[in-house]
Amino acid sequence: MEYFVQLLLGGLTRGSIYALIALGYTMVYGIIELINFAHGEIYMIGAFTALIVSSVLTLYGFNEFAILVLASLIAVIYSASYGFTVEKIAYKPLRSAPRLSPLISAIGMSIFLQNYVLLAQTSDFLPFPALIPEFNFLKNYEHVFSSSELVIVLTTVIVMTILTLLIKFTKIGKAMRATAQDKKMAMLVGINVNRIISVTFIIGSSLAAIGGILIASHIGQINFNIGFIAGIKAFTAAVLGGIGSIPGAVLGGFVLGWTESFATGYVSSDYEDVFAFALLVLILIFRPAGILSVKCEV
Amino acid sequence: MLNLSEIKRSLLVSLWFIFLTFPIMVIRVNPIEKIVEWRWGNMLLVGIGSFVISFIWRYFIRQKELGLKKIEMGEKITPLLKKLAIRESKYVKSLFLTLVIAAVLFPFVFSTYQTTIMTTVLMYVVLGLGLNIVVGLAGLLDLGYVAFYAVGAYSYALLNYHFGLGFWTVLPLGAIMGAFFGILLGFPVLRLRGDYLAIVTLGFGEIIRLVLENWNEFSFGPSGIANIPRPSFPGIQFSLQQATVYQYFLTIGLAVFTIFVVNRLQDSRIGRAWIALREDEIACQAMGVDKVRTKLSAFALGATWAGMVGVMFAAKTTFINPASFTFIESALILSIVVLGGMGSVPGVIIGAFILILLPEYLRAFAEYRMLLFGAILVLMMVFRPQGIISNVRRTYELKGIQK
Numbered sequence: 036m037e038y039f040v041q042l043l044l045g046g047l048t049r050g051s052i053y054a055l056i057a058l059g060y061t062m063v064y065g066i067i068e069l070i071n072f073a074h075g076e077i078y079m080i081g082a083f084t085a086l087i088v089s090s091v092l093t094l095y096g097f098n099e100f101a102i103l104v105l106a107s108l109i110a111v112i113y114s115a116s117y118g119f120t121v122e123k124i125a126y127k128p129l130r131s132a133p134r135l136s137p138l139i140s141a142i143g144m145s146i147f148l149q150n151y152v153l154l155a156q157t158s159d160f161l162p163f164p165a166l167i168p169e170f171n172f173l174k175n176y177e178h179v180f181s182s183s184e185l186v187i188v189l190t191t192v193i194v195m196t197i198l199t200l201l202i203k204f205t206k207i208g209k210a211m212r213a214t215a216q217d218k219k220m221a222m223l224v225g226i227n228v229n230r231i232i233s234v235t236f237i238i239g240s241s242l243a244a245i246g247g248i249l250i251a252s253h254i255g256q257i258n259f260n261i262g263f264i265a266g267i268k269a270f271t272a273a274v275l276g277g278i279g280s281i282p283g284a285v286l287g288g289f290v291l292g293w294t295e296s297f298a299t300g301y302v303s304s305d306y307e308d309v310f311a312f313a314l315l316v317l318i319l320i321f322r323p324a325g326i327l328s329v330k331c332e333v
Numbered sequence: 334m335l336n337l338s339e340i341k342r343s344l345l346v347s348l349w350f351i352f353l354t355f356p357i358m359v360i361r362v363n364p365i366e367k368i369v370e371w372r373w374g375n376m377l378l379v380g381i382g383s384f385v386i387s388f389i390w391r392y393f394i395r396q397k398e399l400g401l402k403k404i405e406m407g408e409k410i411t412p413l414l415k416k417l418a419i420r421e422s423k424y425v426k427s428l429f430l431t432l433v434i435a436a437v438l439f440p441f442v443f444s445t446y447q448t449t450i451m452t453t454v455l456m457y458v459v460l461g462l463g464l465n466i467v468v469g470l471a472g473l474l475d476l477g478y479v480a481f482y483a484v485g486a487y488s489y490a491l492l493n494y495h496f497g498l499g500f501w502t503v504l505p506l507g508a509i510m511g512a513f514f515g516i517l518l519g520f521p522v523l524r525l526r527g528d529y530l531a532i533v534t535l536g537f538g539e540i541i542r543l544v545l546e547n548w549n550e551f552s553f554g555p556s557g558i559a560n561i562p563r564p565s566f567p568g569i570q571f572s573l574q575q576a577t578v579y580q581y582f583l584t585i586g587l588a589v590f591t592i593f594v595v596n597r598l599q600d601s602r603i604g605r606a607w608i609a610l611r612e613d614e615i616a617c618q619a620m621g622v623d624k625v626r627t628k629l630s631a632f633a634l635g636a637t638w639a640g641m642v643g644v645m646f647a648a649k650t651t652f653i654n655p656a657s658f659t660f661i662e663s664a665l666i667l668s669i670v671v672l673g674g675m676g677s678v679p680g681v682i683i684g685a686f687i688l689i690l691l692p693e694y695l696r697a698f699a700e701y702r703m704l705l706f707g708a709i710l711v712l713m714m715v716f717r718p719q720g721i722i723s724n725v726r727r728t729y730e731l732k733g734i735q736k
Contacts, residue, residue, distance in 0.1 A: 070528045083357065090362035091369055109356075116353055128394065128715045135474055136714045138528055139671055142476070143710025146664055150704040155357045155375075162365065263660070267539075270532060305547040312536035312543075319533050320521040 042300040043293070048184040048253070050292025051191035055246035056269030057276070057284040058198065059118075059239030065215045065279040066235050068134075072141035073121050074243060075266020076148035079259065081114035081244025082163070082251040083152060089164050103166045111244045117148075118240025119233055127229070145266070152259040160258045163251040183253040190249060194242060195285055202281065207234060215279070264308060271315040277324055343387040350383035351376055393716050436585055440578040448581050452649060454689045455584040456642050459591045461669040461681040463638030466595065468667070469676035470604060471631035472611025474531040476663055477518070477538025481511045481636035483545065483658035485643020490558040490653055491551075500564040504644050511640020512633040519632035523625055538663055545655040557654025564648050580649055587645065591638055595678055598634070607631055608676075661703065668706045671713050674720025683721055 056078055063071045089106040097105070125144045129137040170182040202208035213221040214231045222228050250265075251257045272291045276283025291311060298310040358379055361370040440448040460482065467475045485507035492498040492506065522533050545552045552558075563576045564583055571579055598604045606627045609617040618624050647653050665688065673684025688709075692702040713720065 068528075070532065080357070087356045087360050087362050090367075091360060094367060094369055113353070113356060120349070120353060125711045125715070132714070132718060134528065135472065136718050138474060138531060139667070140711045140714035142664065142667070143707045143712075143714065145707070146661075146703055147707030147711065150701075150707060152357060154700065154704060155354075156361060161362075267532070267535065271536075274529070274532070306543065309540055309543045309547075312540045315536050316521065316533050316540075319525060319529055323525065323529060 038300070042296045044180045044184065045300075046293035046296030047289065048187050048292070049296060050272075050289035051187050052246045052250045052265075052288075053269050053272040053291050054285045054288025055191055055194065055242050055249075056265060057272040057288050058195075058281065059243045060270050060273040061276075061278055061281060061284040062211075062235050062239045064273070066211065066232055067126070067130075067137075069126060069137050070141065070270065071126075071236075071239075072138070072266070073125070073144040073148055074118075074239065075262035075264075075269070076145050076152075077114050077118050077121070077240045077262075078243035078247040078265055078269075079257070079262030080117050080148065080152065080247075081110045081240075082247035082257045082261065083156065083259075084113045084244075085110035085166070085248045085251065086161060086163055086257060089166060093164070099166075099168065102164075103168075106166060107245070107248055110248055111241045114240045114244030114247070115237040118236040118243075121148075122233060122236040127232075145263075149259055149262065156259065158259060160256045163255050163257050165255065166248065166252040181253075183249075187249045187253060190245065191285075194245060195281075198238070198242075199281065201238075207231070211235060267315075268308075268311050271311055271318075274315065274323075275318050339388070339391075342391075343384050346387040347380050347384040351380045354379045397716060440581050445574050445577050448577050449649075450690070450693050452577070452581045452584045454686055455581075455588045456645060456649075457666065457669060457685040457689050458588050458682050459584075459638050459642050460666050461673065461685045462591050462595050462678065463635050463642070464666050465635075465670050465676065465678070465681050466598070466607070466638075467631050467635035468670055469674075469681075470599065470611065471607040471628065471635075473628065473631060474528075474534070475632075475635070476531050476535035476660070476667070477541070478534075478635070478639060478666055479658045479660070479663040480518075480538040480541040481514055481639035482643045482646070482662070483541055483655070484510050484514050484636075485640035486647040486653045486657070487545065487552060487558075487643075488640070489644040489647040490561050493561060494558060500562065500644070500648050504641060507640040507644035508637045509640070511636040511638070511643070514640075515632040515634075515636030516629055518636075519629045523628055535660065535663075538658075538660065542655050542658050545658070552655070555654060555656070557652060557656075559652045561647050561651045561653065563651060564645075580645075584645060587641060592678060592682070599678075603627065603630055664710075665706060668709055670720075672709055672720060674722045677720060677722050680720050680722035 056074065059074045059077070060071060063069060063074070085106045088109045089102050092102045092105060121144055125140045126137050129140055165183070167183040167186045170185070202211060210221070210226045210231050211234070213224070213226055214228055218228055221231075251261075268291060269288070272287035273284045274287070275290055276285065276287025278284075291314065294314055295307060295310055299307045302310075355376070358375040359372050361372065362368070363370070439451060443451075460478070464475065464478050467473050467478070488507045488510045489500070489503045492503050498506075518534065518537050522530050525533060546555055548554070563571070564580055566579065606617070606622045609620065609622055610624065610627050610631075614624065617627075646657075650657075669684040669688050670681055671684075672680075672688060673682070674680030688706070692699045692705075698705075
């Protein structure tokens with residue numbers, strides 16, 4: 036029973052991270068119908084920036100709390116800037132091109148960013164500092180549910196709530212929904228579509244950065260390659276829940292997290308990634324619209 | 334062009350990139366030894382680099398927009414290949430002859446090392462042409478093409494290991510295995526559209542690699558299979574050097590065969606059906622083209638070449654392991670097709686030569702190989718989506734009718 040609970044909670048943690056990254060895919064897809072292949076790399080860059088900033092700050096003797104806040108903040112800002120720039124360089128000139136073109140461009144961007152970090156930094160795994168403090172009240176349950184896992188789940192829930200509120204109730208959220216439904220019509224009613232697309236990329240990239248910091252701090256190491264697998268898995272989560280739908284991305288993230296957690300726990304841990312890919316292939320074949328297939332809702 | 338506002342814009346771009354690349358390019362930390370290295374030189378490089386590039390970027394964007402406007406105005410732009418073909422059709426034959434002679438003489442003039450490189454290039458030519466059928470002609474973006482390559486290579490290695498089958502027996506078997514896996518992948522993805530298809534094929538490729546890596550009893554896992562025999566010729570024992578030359582000629586044979594077949598396929602009924610499918614699926618079905626058969630044949634015929642090259646690859650390196658069949662390999666083959674020009678046979682050949690030879694001869698450059706591939710994919714899509722040599726659309730010219 037305890038093993039089951041452990042897997043359940045482990046799956047919940049994984050699922051939260053997938054959900055955080057999947058939101059970026061789903062929002063971008065909702066607006067410009069593009070699989071942003073470089074999204075995984077944005078997540079990786081977020082984690083790397085957090086690592087660099089926290090290492091520098093540690094050296095200058097900042098206290099733990101300041102490091103956590105500053106590193107996260109700077110990482111989010113940088114990831115958002117990268118997302119914004121990637122869109123301007125690789126996708127914006129291709130707005131009216133055939134569908135295949137931006138996709139290939141996105142794959143190129145992903146390969147480029149990966150190798151940019153590889154060349155500018157290192158190909159080794161780097162130890163990532165435990166930015167998230169240990170909570171005392173969880174001491175006795177450490178082996179089942181660690182404090183970093185608690186923080187991951189809580190952060191995810193909070194971020195999701197804020198995002199949902201943002202899209203439902205603010206002016207910019209309304210504009211986003213309108214752009215997702217019909218770009219031309221949105222332009223006609225005076226929405227600056229280019230700006231909305233940029234905002235979408237910025238929000239998606241920030242979420243990816245948050246996911247990156249949380250998971251890196253939980254696992255304790257990163258390298259330039261983490262974005263690739265995480266990106267594909269998050270995409271799987273997005274498709275699973277029905278790409279273009281925000282609750283769908285969250286649901287998909289959890290389903291994928293649990294699938295992986297239980298499959299590796301009870302079947303075989305060698306094939307962890309195979310389960311995710313197989314799930315992706317199966318879902319696309321049998322229910323390509325996803326579990327919650329709500330079209331046109333950012 | 335060099336007015337004040339342009340300079341101001343470039344300056345802003347430059348500042349933005351300095352900001353953007355600051356943590357990654359300038360700072361390098363070593364968390365174990367707690368050392369922080371500040372590389373201010375890189376900052377200067379990024380600043381100057383992005384300043385210059387932003388001018389070039391804007392210049393090309395303007396050129397592209399100008400070109401689009403020209404097309405809108407109804408001006409006809411003859412593609413480069415067509416221009417060449419019209420003007421110099423009599424030279425084509427002699428050019429072809431020169432190429433054949435050069436190819437035949439190559440291993441006798443240059444060293445074994447050069448011959449090996451050329452063999453690799455030719456293998457990628459065949460791979461590129463195979464993927465070109467799927468991506469270029471049929472318009473199905475396949476990101477897991479390397480899986481079929483792996484299937485071919487492992488077919489040879491395993492059949493040889495267990496049953497002692499020789500190269501010539503396995504070569505057609507590898508092709509059949511490739512085609513079989515192509516159909517296996519093709520069936521479930523029939524209904525999927527462009528981007529979903531890309532992801533599923535990517536997942537398929539990764540599944541094949543992960544299975545090869547983890548299923549030790551079947552594929553010997555990450556340690557791979559060694560001592561795979563080189564191609565044989567009945568009755569003759571080759572020395573290593575002779576074997577290389579022999580392999581080179583085999584690959585040339587395969588490449589020429591591929592070029593011939595792909596050229597014929599393009600003009601065949603099925604080739605036209607692929608192109609029609611790429612252009613408009615619904616219209617294509619309305620014209621009575623069987624979508625299922627057309628798509629499956631594209632996957633199968635594309636994978637066939639990968640299967641054959643896989644067998645060749647295993648025989649050439651005499652050792653294979655799953656690390657040779659990563660996504661990067663698929664990306665490389667895709668870059669060849671995209672750079673050369675999707676759907677264009679001479680384009681793909683040139684693309685393979687550029688992308689394989691460039692990193693090979695510019696050793697200092699080799700590190701930046703993948704960075705370059707990524708950049709090529711983006712830049713080609715932004716500025717020249719049709720590739721170096723764009724595919725000539727067949728048009729019917731009605732001569733003699735004048736209004």
